[in-house]
Structure formats: C-alpha cells, structure tokens
Amino acid sequence: MKKIVVLTGAGMSAESGIKTFRDAGGLWEGHDVMSVASPEGWHKNKELVLDFYNQRRRQLSQVKPNKAHELIAELEKSYEVSIVTQNIDDLHERAGSTHVLHLHGELLKVRSTQNEQLVYQWEKDLLHGDLCESGSQLRPHIVWFGEAVPMLDKAIEITASADLLLIIGTSMQVYPAASLIHYITDTTPVFFIDPKPAIHASALENLTIIEEKAVSGMEKFIELLPF
Known part of the structure; x- marks a missing residue:
C-alpha cells in the first residue's frame, strides 16, 4: 500500500x-505573539496566556x-x-x-510546568491554581517560540x-x-x-x-x- x-x-x-492566528501585523487575536506564545510571556503574565488559550479552546468546541x-x-x-x-x-x-x-502541541491537552511528561487531556478552561498530580501549575501543552x-x-x-x-x-x-x-x-x-x-x-x-x-x-x- x-x-x-x-x-x-x-x-x-x-x-x-x-482563524489563522497571525495577521498581517504579526498579531495573534490582537496580541503580540511573544506575549502569548513564549516562555517569557508565560512568566510575565500567566493569566493573559491562560485566557488566550481558553478562548482558543472554546472556539474549537464550536467548529x-x-x-x-x-x-x-x-x-x-x-x-x-x-x-x-x-x-x-x-x-x-x-x-x-x-x-x-x-x-x-495540542490545544486539548495540558501539562505540568515542572515535569513535561505529565500530560493530561483537557477540554475546559485552564485556570491559575490548576495543578498536576505533583502539585505544580499546569500550562497549555503547546510548543512556544524558543522551546x-x-x-x-x-x-x-x-x-x-x-x-x-x-x-x-x-x-x-x-x-x-x-x-x-x-x-x-x-x-x-x-x-x-x-x-x-x-x-x-x-x-x-x-x-x-x-x-x-x-x-x-x-x-x-x-x-x-x-x-
């Protein structure tokens, strides 16, 4: 075959x-790409990053x-x-x-910030305070710029x-x-x-x-x- x-x-x-996230101005849904898709953006403003991917996840459920x-x-x-x-x-x-x-990576998965082998299926909003089984914050299971x-x-x-x-x-x-x-x-x-x-x-x-x-x-x- x-x-x-x-x-x-x-x-x-x-x-x-x-949407193809990045428009002609280099923005993703109105955000600078590095603010929502880089380790630096994550460390600077976790709430912004979590909200960005929560919105993407909600959109995915509607298409x-x-x-x-x-x-x-x-x-x-x-x-x-x-x-x-x-x-x-x-x-x-x-x-x-x-x-x-x-x-x-995959939008419907999240992983531990301390152990990238701990990956979980995830279809709801991911919030600050959602932890892996080892007690570390969960993050989107996405390959960000610089990773x-x-x-x-x-x-x-x-x-x-x-x-x-x-x-x-x-x-x-x-x-x-x-x-x-x-x-x-x-x-x-x-x-x-x-x-x-x-x-x-x-x-x-x-x-x-x-x-x-x-x-x-x-x-x-x-x-x-x-x-």
Whole structure:
C-alpha cells in the first residue's frame, strides 16, 4: 500500500472557521505573539496566556472539520496516510484520520510546568491554581517560540517514508517545520495546496502546485493522484 504523508498548517483549518492566528501585523487575536506564545510571556503574565488559550479552546468546541479534513481521512481507505500538522486543533482526528502527529502541541491537552511528561487531556478552561498530580501549575501543552520541538525527529522519520508528500495550508517558510521537505527523496511527488504558494514550481523536481484553498485544493488533488 502506497504511503501518503500530509503536512498541514493553519490554512487547513481556516475554512472550518479557525482563524489563522497571525495577521498581517504579526498579531495573534490582537496580541503580540511573544506575549502569548513564549516562555517569557508565560512568566510575565500567566493569566493573559491562560485566557488566550481558553478562548482558543472554546472556539474549537464550536467548529467542525471541513471537507478537506474529511477527504484526507477518506484516503485511508486506499492508502497508508500519516499526517504531520502544525495545527493545535483536533479537526483531523474528528474527521476520522487515525495517524496524526501534532508538531506544535495540542490545544486539548495540558501539562505540568515542572515535569513535561505529565500530560493530561483537557477540554475546559485552564485556570491559575490548576495543578498536576505533583502539585505544580499546569500550562497549555503547546510548543512556544524558543522551546524545543520534541516531535520533530518522529516527524522527520514519517516524512522520509513518504511515497507522496501533500502539503496544505502552510507556507513552509517557518522552521523547523519547513525543514521536513528536505527529507524526501528526489523522486517523491510533492503536491502543494495553497491559495498563495510561497514555493516556486522549480524549487523541487516533482512539485505540483494547486493554487486553491484547502477544500477545493483537496478536490483537485484527488483527481490528480498519480497512483
């Protein structure tokens, strides 16, 4: 069975109603990114960070997977499919995909500030004073700017195993996620779905660019599947 590896970013979930956090001014929902997504921001104002992710968590409960999520899940009927996503939402899972690696963490999980191995499923608001079993404050289970990306090696391993690489809704300009494309072979077909693709067609030997949003792009991809 052929293996399709799918790399997804914010554009994947945009048509579900989840905003691509960073706007043209570099703000996330009106906040400077470093104030809500860095260890420094956390230490400076925990309440602000907790409120920011509580709002994201509430928003997530109000949206559904879009057709692009569903089409990716349906690929599992005919192919081995692994998803490496930069998204912290659970829309791939809710659409039915069974092999999803979250490179930047998960919104519906929290972890201990003292022991990162203590991770808990969490769907309600996270408050100051919510503690892990060892008595330490819990924080969002998110990889913030300046922190290591613990799932990167696994993501590299998955990407390197691809018979076909599908990239959706990510600029592939932000590292370390952008580095994943360097781990496929020269002959691996790459399909890049993005309404404003930042990768030029000449950048890779086997690159097909589909200048569409996620849903219409996935519909075209299904038609173009080479095997």
